[in-house]
Amino acid sequence: xxxxxxxxxxxxxxxxxxxxxxxxxxxxxxxxxxxxxxxxxxxxxxxxxxxxxxxxxxxxxxxxxxxxxxxxxxxxxxxxxxxxxxxxxxxxxxxxxxxxxxxxxxxxxxxxxxxxxxxxxxxxxxxxxxxxxxxxxxxxxxxxxxxxxxxxxxxxxxxxxxxxxxxxxxxxxxxxxxxxxxxxxxxxxxxxxxxxxxxxxxxxxxxxxxxxxxxxxxxxxxxxxxxxxxxxxxxxxxxxxxxxxxxxxxxxxxxxxxxxxxxxxxxxxxxxxxxxxxxxxxxxxxxxxxxxxxxxxxxxxxxxxxxx
Numbered sequence: 563x564x565x566x567x568x569x570x571x572x573x574x575x576x577x578x579x580x581x582x583x584x585x586x587x588x589x590x591x592x593x594x595x596x597x598x599x600x601x602x603x604x605x606x607x608x609x610x611x612x613x614x615x616x617x618x619x620x621x622x623x624x625x626x627x628x629x630x631x632x633x634x635x636x637x638x639x640x641x642x643x644x645x646x647x648x649x650x651x652x653x654x655x656x657x658x659x660x661x662x663x664x665x666x667x668x669x670x671x672x673x674x675x676x677x678x679x680x681x682x683x684x685x686x687x688x689x690x691x692x693x694x695x696x697x698x699x700x701x702x703x704x705x706x707x708x709x710x711x712x713x714x715x716x717x718x719x720x721x722x723x724x725x726x727x728x729x730x731x732x733x734x735x736x737x738x739x740x741x742x743x744x745x746x747x748x749x750x751x752x753x754x755x756x757x758x759x760x761x762x763x764x765x766x767x768x769x770x771x772x773x774x775x776x777x778x779x780x781x782x783x784x785x786x787x788x789x790x791x792x793x794x795x796x797x798x799x800x801x802x803x804x805x806x807x808x809x810x811x812x813x814x815x816x817x818x819x820x821x822x823x824x825x826x827x828x829x830x831x832x833x834x835x836x837x838x839x840x841x842x843x844x845x846x847x848x849x850x851x852x853x854x855x856x857x858x859x860x861x862x863x864x865x866x867x868x869x870x
Contacts (some may be wrong), residue, residue: 579581590831591624591631592852597659602634608681610670612637612663620659620672620681628837628852628868633659633672699756700789708748714793729754729763730785730796735751735840753826757833761787764826764836764857780804780822784836784857789852799834800857807855812862818851834858839868 574787602621609619616639623632628716647661655674662668666686671679694708705713711728729752751766763785782802788795807813808820823838840851855861 577582582736590627592627592629592827592837593649593657594630594632594653595648595650597633597635597661599635599637599641599647602636606674606679608672608679610649610681612639612661612668612683613666613686614639614663616663618661618670618681620670621679621759622672622674627862627866628854630852630868633648633657635659637663639663670867673787677762691760695754697754697756699761699787700759704756704761705753706754708752708754712754727787727794729765730798731783732765750824751826753828753836755828757828760833762828762833763787766823766838782807782823782826782836782855782857784834786833800860802855802857802860806860807862808860816865818853818865819849823853823855829854832856865866 602619603623604621607619607621609617612618616637618635618637620636622632623634625631633647641647641661643665645662647659649657650660650669651658657672657674659670659672660667661670667800668686669684671680671682671684675683693705693713695706697704697706699714701716701718702714703717705715707713708729710732711726714725714727715722732748732752746847752764754761754763756762759832765783765785767781767783781804783798784799784801785796787793788797804822808824818840819842821840821843824841825839827837829835829837835854835856837852837854840853842849851865852868854863856863
């Protein structure tokens with residue numbers, strides 16, 4: 563599902579086979595992390611060499627949010643089959659893309675431009691480990707572990723120090739939990755990200771994980787990390803019951819199914835707006851949706867079919 567946000571220069575219409583959905587026209591796009599391999603669009607294509615000397619071309623397939631946009635990639639050699647290329651991050655007109663060739667990690671940066679887009683390979687580093695997501699917040703680098711919390715570090719300080727910040731009102735995973743049943747991996751129901759200089763944490767509680775049971779059933783909760791008088795205080799912004807989401811007039815008149823929202827992503831242009839995926843519990847690929855919810859105003863802003 564889409565988690566990366568970047569500037570968009572043009573838009574493509576939704577496929578005519580899908581029902582019409584409210585359009586949100588803005589100078590940004592919601593990218594699916596999955597990179598599609600095959601033919602690329604010549605108008606937005608850029609090329610560079612991988613770490614083992616093979617050529618790779620990248621282009622964009624853009625759509626108006628909340629519909630998903632995609633990165634297209636055409637390598638001239640077979641990529642590592644067990645690790646599909648993916649969009650890692652986005653900032654303005656820049657996209658960070660990961661791909662493996664000859665079992666080596668390649669990180670390339672795509673720079674969008676209406677005339678001459680660029681693609682360049684970043685220097686190859688050593689693999690020291692990984693975390694759920696890494697975001698920048700002011701002068702801090704934030705290493706997020708959705709099982710527990712955030713490790714903060716001012717990497718520009720004369721003597722950098724690490725600080726741990728627990729995520730609010732979550733239970734810590736342990737060996738007693740079944741990762742295949744129940745709630746599933748926390749990345750599917752949690753996100754921590756920065757929008758407009760504000761750190762947000764969103765948690766979807768489906769009532770199947772841990773010992774506590776919400777008397778109100780499934781809820782979407784949004785938090786803001788306060789920085790004054792000191793960093794480290796989470797403030798609860800909004801709680802949206804799933805029953806209330808389903809009762810929205812826009813939701814009731816839409817063709818969307820009543821499924822638990824997954825893969826939350828905070829909008830980069832409005833920290834109160836969150837995108838979600840509605841995915842078929844039976845894993846039917848042709849029945850999925852992307853929706854946008856304003857958590858402060860408690861309203862559905864838009865929706866679109868999700869094709870992957």
